[in-house]
Amino acid sequence: MRLAWREAVMAFRRAPMLNALSITTIAFSLFAFGLFGLVALNMSQALTRLEDRVEIRAFLGDGTASEAAATALGDITAFPEVASAALVTPQQALDRARKELGEFNDVFDAGLLPSSIDIQLKPGFRDPEHVRAVAARIKTYDFIEDVRFGEEWVEKLHQIRNIATLAGTALGLTFAIVAVIIIGSTIRMAILARAREIAIMRLVGATDSFIRAPFLIEGSLKGTLGGVLALLLTWATNEIIGRVAFSAAFFDLRLSILGIFAGALIGLGGSAFSVGRHLRDV
Amino acid sequence: MIRFTRVRKEYPRTGVALNDVSFQVNKGEFVFLTGPSGACKSTILKMIFADELPTSGEVKVANVSSATLKHRDVARLRRKLGIVFQDFRLLEDRTVEANVSFALEVTGAPRSVIGSRVARVLTQVGLSSKARALPTELSGGEQQRVAIARALVNDPVVILADEPTGNLDERATRGVFELLRDINATGTAVMMATHNLELVKRSDCRTLEINRGQLVFDSHEPMTGQGER
Structure with missing residues (x-):
């Protein structure tokens, strides 16, 4: 495991530009999703405030x-x-x-x-x-x-909530799928850039799990860093909107950690998928 | 140690590559695999290190049979073999020492063992003074020696060399060949694919000649039928 960590860290140091590009791509994909999340969060809170008046x-x-x-x-x-x-x-x-x-x-x-x-x-x-x-x-x-109880108003509010939930889920899923595809492609590019290294590892008798381990660590690290960067970008955007337009709610600590964790998970999943496919193909 | 029994290899697009190939290589032998380009010398070597599987027949290497080989057994099999290519296949961003130790690290060898074994094989190939150099700082002959050191570090039962002198000048070719002979003298079998007939003629090693996917000559065994030379 120590060797897998060393290989993962060395991969960062060997190709700093490619890795910075990967992390930035992951960050911007998650940033788009984060902005959508922020809109969804504020809309949901506004609707809840309205519902409090039922x-x-x-x-x-x-x-x-x-x-x-x-x-x-x-x-x-x-x-x-x-x-x-x-x-x-x-x-x-x-x-x-x-x-x-x-x-x-x-x-x-x-x-x-x-x-x-x-x-x-x-x-x-x-x-x-x-x-x-x-x-x-x-x-x-x-x-x-x-x-x-203002039957008509309650009906309309319920309709709005349903439409918002449906639209939010559809948009959220679309954003999430786009993010996963972009992140997956970025990780695949990184793996293809190291195809020669993987081929040599196989020739000298490395098992698939040995080859996979550094890539999984690397993917999780990139996902985590991308997630942190995306959170910072979303926070900065929220601050700017707060200063020039209106003040909006931001993710609480639990949601923020969940966002970073989602980044790590997408990085891990994307790496597992890409390296698994590469190992099957070669 | 290596046994091909009626091996046939067929590709969906290009058709039959190898047909009814049978031979055996024993422990400690030095065998040349010759034949024109496209004769499928590399295919034979790939079958030995399980990069390709026969369409029919059996390839048996170090008691591992292609008929029963599972995907997870391939890594274990390759640790018993040392593989050398014409294009060296070194990791160019790692030092000579790291390239060689890499082959041991993937097997999970303890760090205490790795250092001494790497030093030993680098001395054996005459590169101990260049342990900290990058492959790009070495000549072609030296890079091939690094590849041989990497192949040697796991104490393989056989070294498979696919045109190892193909990219080298006459002097480097001689040096690499002599190194392989020295390694063979210590008991490690060597199977070397080459189209350098001068090299083959100068030595008294066993020669297997492949042509159009068939074994047409084995210097240790009289051939029968149409394949006889």
Whole structure:
């Protein structure tokens, strides 16, 4: 193994230009994927923020006993889909309406708005189907006069989320495939440049696994370095956008490490595939 | 040690290359493989180091048969052989010493053994003073000596040399041939493909002549039938 590491490091030193070119190609392929990832991340976060506003409002009938309302509130809070539920008095409803309406805050009179139970759903239960099901369950209380959740808005939001997920997956896959093809070709070029060395290794009795090992190490190292470079480029781009246009979210530590790891994995996979094919062909 | 039994080699595009070739090379022998260009001398050597397999018949080398040879056995077989080519096939970005030690490293030999064995074979081929030189800094004859040292370092049972003097001048040719004879004198068999008939005539070594894919002459055995010379 020590020899494989030595061979891998020596390969870097022997052809610094070719290796720098390989790493740059890998970095730019991953950078394109990283930029797409950044757009996808920000879009997903924006949609999640919108979905946070999905709310069910159950209006209580006049004269509903406060004990009955409290019991219903307890039951509803215990629903598996419900993140939180709160009882809103007519005065609280009026304050909220005035706050939301700004300059038209004087159009409401006290006592005009009914009491309600406002329900927030957990992430994953904010699609029309779940929202409708929870609303229907709440409606079974006989003192609940009406249940509203902006059905049309929830439907549209869900559609947007579905389209974004589909488009994101298709684009993401395309970017990933292009990155893998470019990186694979780069690694294949590096292997072809060393075809003579591989042929000599075989002649003197090297096993396929012995020949493969330095290439796998080299591929992983190039992938890792390319991944780090791509992450730096994506970060710099994000910083520039933040200064000249708008501030956008960046990958957290877990996603950043995952990106570098993906680079290493693509480097390793590309090398394994290319060197395996080369060994089969010669 | 090397036995060809009714070996036939056929390529899909070019047709029959070797037909019904049988011969045996024993331990410690020096054998010339001669014949015109395109006679398939190299094909015979490639079959010995399992770069090619016969279409039919059997090639047996150091008790390894082509009939039962698995891909993973090839590396092990080649470690018992030393292979030398006309174009030297050295790694030009590594020193003479590194080129020779490389052949031992791939076998997993311990570092303590590698140093002494490399020094020994470089002395044997007369290149101990050039251990740190790069192949490009050496003459053709010297480069071929490096290739022979690399072939020798694993203590092979046979050295297969494919036109080893093809790129060398008369003096270097003589030097390389004498080196191969010296190696043979220590008990290592040598099989040398060449079209240098002067070299063959000057020596008293066994000669196998190949023509149009057939063995037409074996100086150690009387030939029968149409192949007799």
